[in-house]
Amino acid sequence: MYDAENTYKPWHQLSLLVDEADPKKIIAYLESINPADTALAVSRLGVETQSKLLTLLSPKDAAEVIEDISDTQAADIIEELSPREAAAILEELDSDHVVDLLGELDAEDGNAIIQHMSPEDAQEARQFLQFAPDTAGGLMISEFLDFRSYQTVQDVLDDFQANHDEYVHYDVQYLYVTDDSNRLEGVLRMRDLLFPKRQTELGQLMIRNPYKISADATLEELSNFFEEHSLFGVPVVDCDNKLLGLVLPEALEEAEQERSVHQFLGLSGIIGGEEFRSMPLFARSGRRLSWLSLNIVLNIIAASVIAMYQDTLAAAIALAVFLPMVSDMSGCSGNQAVAVSMRELSLGLLRPTELLRVLAKEAGVGIANGAALGLLLAAVAYIWKGNIYLSLVVGTALAINTLVAVCLGGSLPLLLKRLKLDPALVSSPLLTTVTDMCGFFLVLSFASMVLDKL
Amino acid sequence: MYDAENTYKPWHQLSLLVDEADPKKIIAYLESINPADTALAVSRLGVETQSKLLTLLSPKDAAEVIEDISDTQAADIIEELSPREAAAILEELDSDHVVDLLGELDAEDGNAIIQHMSPEDAQEARQFLQFAPDTAGGLMISEFLDFRSYQTVQDVLDDFQANHDEYVHYDVQYLYVTDDSNRLEGVLRMRDLLFPKRQTELGQLMIRNPYKISADATLEELSNFFEEHSLFGVPVVDCDNKLLGLVLPEALEEAEQERSVHQFLGLSGIIGGEEFRSMPLFARSGRRLSWLSLNIVLNIIAASVIAMYQDTLAAAIALAVFLPMVSDMSGCSGNQAVAVSMRELSLGLLRPTELLRVLAKEAGVGIANGAALGLLLAAVAYIWKGNIYLSLVVGTALAINTLVAVCLGGSLPLLLKRLKLDPALVSSPLLTTVTDMCGFFLVLSFASMVLDKL
Numbered sequence: 001m002y003d004a005e006n007t008y009k010p011w012h013q014l015s016l017l018v019d020e021a022d023p024k025k026i027i028a029y030l031e032s033i034n035p036a037d038t039a040l041a042v043s044r045l046g047v048e049t050q051s052k053l054l055t056l057l058s059p060k061d062a063a064e065v066i067e068d069i070s071d072t073q074a075a076d077i078i079e080e081l082s083p084r085e086a087a088a089i090l091e092e093l094d095s096d097h098v099v100d101l102l103g104e105l106d107a108e109d110g111n112a113i114i115q116h117m118s119p120e121d122a123q124e125a126r127q128f129l130q131f132a133p134d135t136a137g138g139l140m141i142s143e144f145l146d147f148r149s150y151q152t153v154q155d156v157l158d159d160f161q162a163n164h165d166e167y168v169h170y171d172v173q174y175l176y177v178t179d180d181s182n183r184l185e186g187v188l189r190m191r192d193l194l195f196p197k198r199q200t201e202l203g204q205l206m207i208r209n210p211y212k213i214s215a216d217a218t219l220e221e222l223s224n225f226f227e228e229h230s231l232f233g234v235p236v237v238d239c240d241n242k243l244l245g246l247v248l249p250e251a252l253e254e255a256e257q258e259r260s261v262h263q264f265l266g267l268s269g270i271i272g273g274e275e276f277r278s279m280p281l282f283a284r285s286g287r288r289l290s291w292l293s294l295n296i297v298l299n300i301i302a303a304s305v306i307a308m309y310q311d312t313l314a315a316a317i318a319l320a321v322f323l324p325m326v327s328d329m330s331g332c333s334g335n336q337a338v339a340v341s342m343r344e345l346s347l348g349l350l351r352p353t354e355l356l357r358v359l360a361k362e363a364g365v366g367i368a369n370g371a372a373l374g375l376l377l378a379a380v381a382y383i384w385k386g387n388i389y390l391s392l393v394v395g396t397a398l399a400i401n402t403l404v405a406v407c408l409g410g411s412l413p414l415l416l417k418r419l420k421l422d423p424a425l426v427s428s429p430l431l432t433t434v435t436d437m438c439g440f441f442l443v444l445s446f447a448s449m450v451l452d453k454l
Numbered sequence: 455m456y457d458a459e460n461t462y463k464p465w466h467q468l469s470l471l472v473d474e475a476d477p478k479k480i481i482a483y484l485e486s487i488n489p490a491d492t493a494l495a496v497s498r499l500g501v502e503t504q505s506k507l508l509t510l511l512s513p514k515d516a517a518e519v520i521e522d523i524s525d526t527q528a529a530d531i532i533e534e535l536s537p538r539e540a541a542a543i544l545e546e547l548d549s550d551h552v553v554d555l556l557g558e559l560d561a562e563d564g565n566a567i568i569q570h571m572s573p574e575d576a577q578e579a580r581q582f583l584q585f586a587p588d589t590a591g592g593l594m595i596s597e598f599l600d601f602r603s604y605q606t607v608q609d610v611l612d613d614f615q616a617n618h619d620e621y622v623h624y625d626v627q628y629l630y631v632t633d634d635s636n637r638l639e640g641v642l643r644m645r646d647l648l649f650p651k652r653q654t655e656l657g658q659l660m661i662r663n664p665y666k667i668s669a670d671a672t673l674e675e676l677s678n679f680f681e682e683h684s685l686f687g688v689p690v691v692d693c694d695n696k697l698l699g700l701v702l703p704e705a706l707e708e709a710e711q712e713r714s715v716h717q718f719l720g721l722s723g724i725i726g727g728e729e730f731r732s733m734p735l736f737a738r739s740g741r742r743l744s745w746l747s748l749n750i751v752l753n754i755i756a757a758s759v760i761a762m763y764q765d766t767l768a769a770a771i772a773l774a775v776f777l778p779m780v781s782d783m784s785g786c787s788g789n790q791a792v793a794v795s796m797r798e799l800s801l802g803l804l805r806p807t808e809l810l811r812v813l814a815k816e817a818g819v820g821i822a823n824g825a826a827l828g829l830l831l832a833a834v835a836y837i838w839k840g841n842i843y844l845s846l847v848v849g850t851a852l853a854i855n856t857l858v859a860v861c862l863g864g865s866l867p868l869l870l871k872r873l874k875l876d877p878a879l880v881s882s883p884l885l886t887t888v889t890d891m892c893g894f895f896l897v898l899s900f901a902s903m904v905l906d907k908l
Contacts, residue, residue, distance in 0.1 A: 035681035036674065036802035043803050068681065070801065157648065173627070190644060194611065220490065227489040227522065253707040260714035261797070267721065268793030269786055275794050276803060277815040285822040288790050292827060295786050299779045300834060306775045307838075314771040321760045324778045324890065325753045332723055332749050336742050339722030340729050343715070347524065348490035349497050349730060361731040368739040373750060380754060384761075436778065 010037045011044035018045070018053045026053065027061055035068040042069055042077075043278045051080040054089065063092035066101075072274045075104030078113075087116035090125075095142040096251060099128045104273075127244075136222055137215035139255055140236045140245030146176040149185055149203030153193050156202070173232035176243055177206045184212055184235055184243045212237045215244055219259070220348065222252045263342060266424030267335075269295070295429055302327075302436035309444035316454035318385055319447055322377070322394040327439040329373060330401040334409030334431045337362050341413040342423055352417045362410035366403035374399030389453040397442035405435045464491045465498035472499070472507050480507070481515055489522040496523050496531075497732045505534040508543065517546035520555075526728045529558030532567075541570035544579075549596040550705060553582045558727075582699075590676055591669035593709055594690045594699030600630040603639055603657030607647050610656070627686035630697055631660045638666055638689055638697045666691045669698055673713070674802060676706045717796060720878030721789075723749070749883050756781075756890035763898035770908035772839055773901055776831070776848040781893040783827060784855040788863030788885045791816055795867040796877055806871045816864035820857035828853030843907040851896035859889045 010033055017026045030038055042050060042065060054062040054077060066074045066089060078086045078101060090098050090113060102110040102125060114122045124142055131137025147156060160167060177186040186206030196205055212235045213225055225234060226249050236245045269291045275284055313319055341358060344350035378395025409431050413423035447454060464487055471480045484492055496504060496519060508516040508531060520528045520543060532540045532555060544552050544567060556564045556579060568576045578596055585591025601610060614621060631640040640660030650659055666689045667679055679688060680703050690699045723745045729738055767773055795812060798804035832849025836842060863885050867877035901908060
């Protein structure tokens with residue numbers, strides 16, 4: 001089968017150009033393809049070729065390549081460079097991107113790089129790294145414009161002209177006014193400069209006591225803020241009202257997107273960060289195995305219930321067909337409830353304390369779906385074996401276990417959140433273990449009661 | 455246990471105020487709480503109280519309530535209103551929000567509402583609804599500013615002053631210049647108006663042939679565009695270069711976020727849209743059950759393998775303990791590979807045609823993790839029963855089944871994407887069925903070969 005899409009392999013071309021070691025040709029090529037293809041091409045190069053690519057380019061050009069690829073991959077490549085080379089590239093990136101990358105490196109590598117940055121950039125990086133990634137401090141950028149209240153519109157316009165090359169990269173819609181101690185006094189929108197006389201002082205134009213947010217504000221608080229006020233950014237201040245940075249709504253959306261991805265990967269058993277197939281086999285296999293090893297231990301615990309009832313099972317071997325069905329189906333039902341709770345929690349439609357509400361709501365679904373699935377399985381069992389007792393045993397077990405699974409699945413994210421554990425990582429293995437054990441126990445203990453009829 | 459958080463129930467207060475039927479008090483109360491609490495309070499009201507709330511408020515105020523809650527919930531409430539009331543509220547919303555809401559309603563309800571909108575708004579809504587939700591046309595807004603090239607800076611400033619109240623809600627950084635047939639000619643940034651003389655015509659200031667994007671551009675194309683050009687928005691044109699709307703980067707990020715949420719919910723078996731516990735039991739239970747019913751059929755198919763080997767199992771009942779373990783563990787390994795493929799696909803780091811690459815990469819992980827898990831399970835079996843044959847049977851079965859599961863899990867999202875099926879919904883049930891069948895078959899057929907030694 002001929003497939004045009006398959007034959008276009010930008011990484012071959014890029015690899016050849018890196019071998020030629022002509023930065024101009026490399027830049028020309030990267031500019032000719034789109035950022036997604038740049039990301040694809042760079043990710044498929046070997047580690048050595050990746051390092052060589054970044055060192056061949058000027059720090060500014062290398063920074064543009066870094067911007068096109070994911071943080072996880074960028075950090076892997078940065079680690080291979082000398083701290084001096086890495087620092088030169090990082091200085092060309094936006095402050096929030098620098099912090100994201102440093103956050104992916106281990107502390108030692110990060111410090112080595114910071115030591116090679118210019119004193120101001122190094123100080124800024126150290127300051128920004130103090131904040132947790134999912135707080136206003138962790139999301140803010142330092143690329144904002146601040147002036148003093150005694151400066152005039154003309155001063156601002158002159159400053160714009162003088163610093164045009166720098167400001168053109170700023171994604172900023174507001175001017176902030178600070179006092180001599182850098183405390184936030186007011187804000188102006190760009191458009192507020194259009195109408196007044198050019199000698200007007202900013203102090204007369206600015207909105208005093210502007211909206212602001214504390215550096216330790218959480219994603220939820222930021223999300224509330226931007227829902228309440230449709231602004232292009234919010235200034236971040238410390239406890240002394242000193243202006244630290246600016247959080248853009250995009251940064252918040254990106255953080256929320258990362259949280260969804262984290263939930264998705266965590267529920268699937270990909271933990272400790274993203275996995276890309278360009279990573280070394282050892283790293284990929286090891287990280288997956290660490291999660292699987294925990295899981296197999298939980299599986300052994302669950303299966304030990306079967307071991308206790310071996311005699312029952314041997315006496316009615318048909319039950320063996322139903323054991324995995326009862327446990328799998330309950331696991332599925334429980335995971336549905338986990339997902340609904342996690343969504344409601346992250347949307348703020350459910351509080352971690354509202355356990356009773358969840359139990360009441362899930363009990364309804366559990367009884368309805370348990371009855372439906374139990375009847376279905378009972379019917380299957382009866383058609384297959386024609387034994388009403390077998391069909392009662394497996395149907396009742398599935399019905400009860402579905403109820404247990406949805407109540408537990410709905411509650412687990414709330415309990416884990418209150419225990420400060422990550423529901424995305426812990427809910428599913430815990431749920432499956434309990435529903436497996438409970439499912440095996442229900443089927444086999446009901447069966448023991450009517451063993452002579454099976 | 456006393457819990458302050460638990461005692462604050464904004465929906466009680468809101469419900470009382472709706473009963474009092476005093477819109478001013480309701481507005482005052484909603485303004486005193488944050489949007490997340492508004493969303494929470496509204497979602498907990500009964501259907502009748504929700505409708506009463508919206509009809510008590512002015513359409514403008516009702517629209518603000520609608521903006522605070524999720525589209526799924528908003529659509530549920532809108533459905534309960536008369537088309538006339540609904541239309542009045544929708545006219546107060548941004549165009550992309552209107553389209554999102556109409557998209558959640560069934561076609562008949564949507565049309566009834568559109569018929570009660572003003573002719574211009576109705577035409578716009580019909581036009582916007584033509585586009586698929588995940589395209590530039592589906593994400594664009596109609597709130598943009600366009601002028602003609604012969605208009606002057608003064609004309610624009612006069613227009614700003616005259617329409618200040620309307621434009622203040624516009625989230626727009628650019629002015630677009632169109633010809634008399636509405637074809638896009640150029641673009642200006644707001645700041646381009648700061649320096650020139652006020653009599654300058656826009657035609658002299660504008661950037662000609664601006665970046666633009668076609669209405670049928672996909673999320674990937676938009677994502678590429680905004681990565682390549684850091685702009686505050688991109689104009690959307692039809693095939694005649696006529697200006698249709700504006701896509702903001704926020705709209706793109708929101709769409710990408712929705713995709714992640716959809717993947718997360720889909721993998722957990724929540725299909726057909728979001729589920730909130732405020733929805734009626736019947737709807738929640740029914741939607742979950744529709745997915746579970748498919749799953750139980752797949753489970754029956756998988757378990758039928760055990761039924762075929764009942765004699766083997768009866769002869770070596772210890773195997774029954776290992777059957778669910780082998781199938782569960784392989785399912786987990788396979789789901790890890792599914793998640794990695796889905797992430798790589800959505801980041802553009804993997805193409806749907808690159809099956810061989812995935813197989814090669816997953817085979818490595820499958821062999822490494824299969825060997826590790828197989829050895830672990832073999833050790834457990836030997837410690838428990840002291841039978842080397844049993845331990846060989848279950849260890850080898852798990853090792854091989856892990857390899858099968860990761861290769862299949864890694865490939866499934868690619869195959870499903872090429873078949874235009876949704877990997878988030880289909881991968882996991884399909885994978886689990888195959889790995890269950892294969893796991894049961896491997897354990898029981900290996901066991902049959904050495905049955906006299908078990």
